[in-house]
Amino acid sequence: MKRLNSYLILFLVIQALPAIGQTPSAGKMEYSTMPSEILGQDREFAVYLPKNYESNPDKSYPVLYxxxxxxxxxxxxxxxxxxxxxxxxxxxxxxxxEMIIVCPEAGKIHMNYFNDAEWRYEDYFFEELIPFIESTYRVIADKKHRAIAGLSMGGGGTLVYAQHHPEMFSAAYAMSSYMYRMDLPFLDPNDPETEKRQKIVEDNNTVKLLLNASSEQIEKLKTVDWFIDCGDDDFTFVPNMEFVDAMISKGIPYQLRVRDGGHTWQYWNSALYIALPHISNVMRECAFADK
Incomplete structure (x- = not known):
């Protein structure tokens, strides 16, 4: 009997082991697709859902793209x-x-966030992706609770999108932004696809876009919280400083962080620890201001 009891205790301990050291429920990534009539194909995206998303079905959340x-x-x-x-x-x-974070896919075909004759990605983003996310997930669908951020090509996309649609975003956080055509040693100038992408980027030169903005547009841009984050060893450092100079010349408030680092994932991962709290605070302040 003593041996039986010992086996029973051992069995119960073994059964309990998987729970020991486990963390409570946590936010998680999901991967999904959506149809796009504009692009003529299904589009992939990833979405981070906070840990209380499933357990609190009556709650809606801010959203970051x-x-x-x-x-x-x-x-x-x-x-x-x-x-x-x-x-x-x-x-x-x-x-x-807690917020929902959406990561769109824009790299598998034409590798850009902008419109051209063959690939109307910016139209897809605003006319299809955002409405799909807002109808599929419990997001708070207003400017105060919607923000955009990105790195490199996505940093340039962030700044252009927020300039084209300042009514859509409370905050724009741009990391190591690729803002205009740069002749970089790792880009093949003889590759027609590279040249095509470079032309599209230059057609959406975010520094020129800001410098050419009308006084009416400038007032709208002042409703967005702008944050520029770039490493001091990054090859995009000079364009990022030019964008800051343009912000100053137009009298648009902004925040700037220049930290040690280059065009690396180590830098961008660390940027999340600045970006998410900052965006969260902006959303709180926007919501508080309306009360």
Missing amino acids: LLHGGGDTHTAWPEKGHLAEAANQIIDSKDAT
């Missing part, structure tokens, strides 16, 4: 940037509110 860089896809922020791990840590520490 987080754009990847050139050569990557919607999986880059979750896998290379460790998005879920960073968001869980930041939210659990109360440094940011």
